[in-house]
Amino acid sequence: MAEITYLEALRAGLREEMLRDERVFILGEDVGKYGGAFKVTEGFYEEFGESRVIDTPISEAAIVGAAAGAAHMGLRPVAEMQFIDFISCAYDMLTNYVATARYRAGLPTPMVVRGPCGGYVRGGPFHSQNPEAAFLHTPGLKIVCPATARDAKGLIKAAIRDDDPVLYFEHKFLYRRIKEALPEDGDLLTPIGKARLAREGQDLSIVTYSAMVWKSLEAAEILEKEDGVSVEVLDLRTLLPMDDEAILATVKKTSKVMIVHEDTRTGGVAGEITARINEQAFEWLDGPVLRVTAADVPLPYAPTLEDYVLPQTADIVNVARKLAAY
Amino acid sequence: MAEITYLEALRAGLREEMLRDERVFILGEDVGKYGGAFKVTEGFYEEFGESRVIDTPISEAAIVGAAAGAAHMGLRPVAEMQFIDFISCAYDMLTNYVATARYRAGLPTPMVVRGPCGGYVRGGPFHSQNPEAAFLHTPGLKIVCPATARDAKGLIKAAIRDDDPVLYFEHKFLYRRIKEALPEDGDLLTPIGKARLAREGQDLSIVTYSAMVWKSLEAAEILEKEDGVSVEVLDLRTLLPMDDEAILATVKKTSKVMIVHEDTRTGGVAGEITARINEQAFEWLDGPVLRVTAADVPLPYAPTLEDYVLPQTADIVNVARKLAAY
Amino acid sequence: MPPSSAAAPRPQAPAIPAGLAREQLLELYYLLRLTRSLEERLTNLYRQGKVIGGLFRSLGQEADAVGSAYALDRDKGDFLAPLTRNLGSMLVQGAEPLQIIRQYMAKATSPSGGREMNIHFGSIEKGYIGQISHLGDMVPVMAGVCLSFRIRKEPRVGLVYVGDGATSTGTFHEGINFATVQRLPLVCIMENNGFAYSTPLHKQTAVKRLVDKAAGYGAHADSADGNDLLAVYEVTQRAIERARAGGGVTMIELTTYRRKGHAEHDNQGYVPKEELALWEAKDPVDRYERRLDETGWVSAGEREAVRARIERELDDAVAAAEHDSFPEPETAIADLYASPAAQEPLWYRAGTAPGSRLTPHG
Amino acid sequence: MPPSSAAAPRPQAPAIPAGLAREQLLELYYLLRLTRSLEERLTNLYRQGKVIGGLFRSLGQEADAVGSAYALDRDKGDFLAPLTRNLGSMLVQGAEPLQIIRQYMAKATSPSGGREMNIHFGSIEKGYIGQISHLGDMVPVMAGVCLSFRIRKEPRVGLVYVGDGATSTGTFHEGINFATVQRLPLVCIMENNGFAYSTPLHKQTAVKRLVDKAAGYGAHADSADGNDLLAVYEVTQRAIERARAGGGVTMIELTTYRRKGHAEHDNQGYVPKEELALWEAKDPVDRYERRLDETGWVSAGEREAVRARIERELDDAVAAAEHDSFPEPETAIADLYASPAAQEPLWYRAGTAPGSRLTPHG
């Protein structure tokens, strides 16, 4: 069992599903011979041929719409957005067409839209976005955000096998920075809708997902070491549907919760989580639900600015200290 | 001072601004001779001529993009979406181009995008949407949602005079159903960013906006009469920027808050409000912040289904009773 | 020429064009007339307040939808995506009048279970897809349907409709471009009916003829008089056979005219009366009837029998639909996902009788 | 022909085309050469790790950006919207090398204050607009800029650039259609450089020549060899004058070639070596230099003086930019709105020294 990166795990998951199920095919910009901007589909064109690895024009709405049409007819498309920032060009198609297809017209629409999200890479405002909140608001979609190599693999496989449209947001900062030894087992599946306890703790819970899992874990260690505060970290993995049970379990355990996400603050995913905790576990709370998020601006390019806008480990530590002392 | 409808108030506000400031112009589908699908701009083509009342092709992204370009050059465009549901086609243009223009490139972008939102009219899934949550998540935009005829006028005038891009969501159910006597005063302005206390109360607060203000007021009366519960109703009017001060004031006054919105639940605006209350007034809360919202599905067409999915006065009463008894 | 009630064609009748059989001419007549009569019934129901939402007529355009769809090969599994004014094309593919009426009346028994309006529904089995309102979006979707044909090496063809107005959308552009680059077996019917809501063609596009758009995509171009049923059939058939043979996308302009407002509430004040009169004289149903009479391919008696059958069928359909009830409220939250198929009601709804809910404010 | 250092043209020199003056030929040379040399400096800085993000070269395409932009009338307030590979067009409009270098290096002094990357910035005063990454979006925006000219009856013209790949976007389509319907004074340069990232033209569109797209919009069509500076100038000037005269939109295809990868990280493995060699032989800077030499419009000495001036200017600009610092962290949250212009820092940030923040995880 060799160690593989998050990106390799994603690629392995995609490849296994393409080998397993000939209905699976890939479409997107430069995904063919070039293997994709980040080389996620490297070698696929050679292995599976151009009818299953399709280079498209620069047309995100058409990529998503065509995926939906093919999905209705029984195929299992995986559409790549070159950067997830360009999913905004398919917003209408995703929210109005894809998300409603089963509900309004009984159309099966098993498809995956995936692409690199996230900052910390000096990508500037249009190559660093985290669009999950825009789609959390869309009934009919599912959203997954893997934080680990294992889940990068397990969730892409589960997403492809799922009978509903799934948005798969992979974090480009993690692509080559984390590694894990994974079984080559074709059935490494991460169930959609189930969170993962990334770290057990007693005093305080951090609910988070994607790259922020790592910053939260880092903060948890600092808090353990420097403050003797025991922090639990819940990695949501799936945002839609959200694992209420796991969230409530950790709230009830520690009674103090903070939510960490990389996306901007206002209208971000943390609001929804806070509302759910309020409705379902208010009496368990020993303090306010607090958020650590990006500041409310487009993500700027300069390192000093990007670092200032994005959540940092020190922010999580700061807020946790306030909450622990509450 | 004759009584005028919400729609007439909007029209009057638009017209006054066009008379006052020749930089103001209108563009959209069928807004010219036809006067718009809901006749908001009726008579404008005749009064202001075709260079200031421009019929466009069916191209929402171009309508919004062109408005932005003209705004950069010093004009004050008001773009109409025939139904606000079609704003999704301009999602990329609004979130990536318009909202970021000042921040990333110092471009002045004073423009208004307006259109009829909302349900209760048997309009089905694509003529009933409430898209505010999709844009609440976009730093750089402002969002207003008038609930009264006075604010329909006051907010369109303020939006046109504002130096930032403003989304103005007018509720089509209210168009011809509510009336108010308004001064013909050219300076009836509703400040952007300020909520309005629609009803004073002592026991419990409802934070809401747009058409739900009326259902909340209706519920408040029932609660007063049948339960002796005194309900305060806060009409947010502006969602972005949000009037934290007014929200905190009512929370601190009654210590029990519910949020009512017509939009779907998950990822809706209520989450953000709940998070803000948690962060800033947790110790004042005597109960959970509770939400009354639409169910998480596309809005169906049949009356029985639409009524079931959308929030009804009885729902507000139900939840308020639970909260009052908490 | 006195009307004849004989079942056989007159011996001196000219040859039937486009390889059509006599039965097909009758079937076409049935479908054309059915479209017209069904919409007339819907108009009555609308006036009685029984149509819940808006009513969108295709008066004067029936031949373009029926003639083009009829050129598909249903046995081969050809597929189409209609727009609002293509009721006729759905009837060709096997949609039933009863389904349409139920759908307009938002009945529980409607194809969408009351979730969607007018003709927004589809059937993968019969070969037509449920449209959404957002114009242009069906073009990429049909490109994807055709892509599935290509990936699976199935000799099937797709047909997608757009109005003159819908050609201005970004999704139309992206979808057609995608299809032409991939040389997919797709035919795009561009219906030029003069208006997009109140907006005339010259405010929608600077091209004189929609068919000029084909060159910009490297698609084959063709056009026909949209009010001439058989001409529409022929031009579409040609494009379909080309698509099936691997020749790629054809864009066809059908010229016709929208003789009613955008929807029933629109009184068309922006349209000159003379223009309407002009196009009434070119009515596609009258025209086809005249053609049948003049050629003698079909007797007037046969035609009358078809009409009578249609009226009977519609009487039954209206009665059946009127008898049906609205959907049960709780069905509103089912079937959003394949899994989970069921959703919990909002907590404050559980236990309250949905029937007793207050009606909306107003 | 021995190099001459005389300032005046040879008496036997052929007439200068397109109404250009000798000083303009020199200015064009300055701009063309500056584009090339500036990008070479940026490449060095990139290799030294001083460019923070990606570096996008226009090697081999400099003439198309410079020649087309030069045809605008800056005194009349003409305006343009560049894309990634149109650095040259911004220099023509008055962007300064120092601004570009600072921008790439994310310095506080950069035109966007370090908020945006590479050439994503603009100047309303000088007449060019700050682009975003989302391809196609600048087309509707420039249509709006031109609409403002029409509404105010100003005799100004707009120029917008798109690549072969960007023509596939919905926003390109909507923007051009909007502009043609409104007969706006807009010129659209379609740069055919063979590739969109790794995707060759035939996988982007089924038309053989991008200029074929004009017919689909009812726009005027024109084209030129994008590596021939003066031909580019001429064809654009023609379109600009037509636009200024009220003749509406022209779409111009300029054929050229992207001689580097999409960005510096892309080694262009998908491009045949011979093709690169072929286009190297057609280098637009060499070609223009040869033209000047052969005609004698400008002497080699004058050319050399221009080059020397450019190198000096760039030495100074690089030194100045290197000396600047990154923006202060707190500036990140200013100027999002006109009002309020300032934003509160997140509560848990207030009071903590921004400089002491932990670096990102990894």
Ligand SMILES: Cc1ncc(C[n+]2csc(CCOP(=O)(O)OP(=O)(O)O)c2C)c(N)n1
């Ligand atoms: C993207 C989008 N914008 C606006 C509308 C509102 N709308 C519905 S039909 C229509 C006119 C359509 O005209 P055309 O495509 O010519 O079809 P026709 O009604 O003539 O059949 C408009 C503007 C819409 N459905 N979709």
Ligand SMILES: Cc1ncc(C[n+]2csc(CCOP(=O)(O)OP(=O)(O)O)c2C)c(N)n1
């Ligand atoms: C809407 C959108 N989708 C995808 C991208 C990613 N992307 C950036 S440049 C590029 C290729 C552009 O090709 P072309 O338009 O031909 O311009 P060139 O790079 O050749 O100058 C792509 C796909 C983008 N910027 N915008």
Ligand SMILES: [Mg+2]
């Ligand atoms: Mg039309």
Ligand SMILES: [Mg+2]
């Ligand atoms: Mg290119």
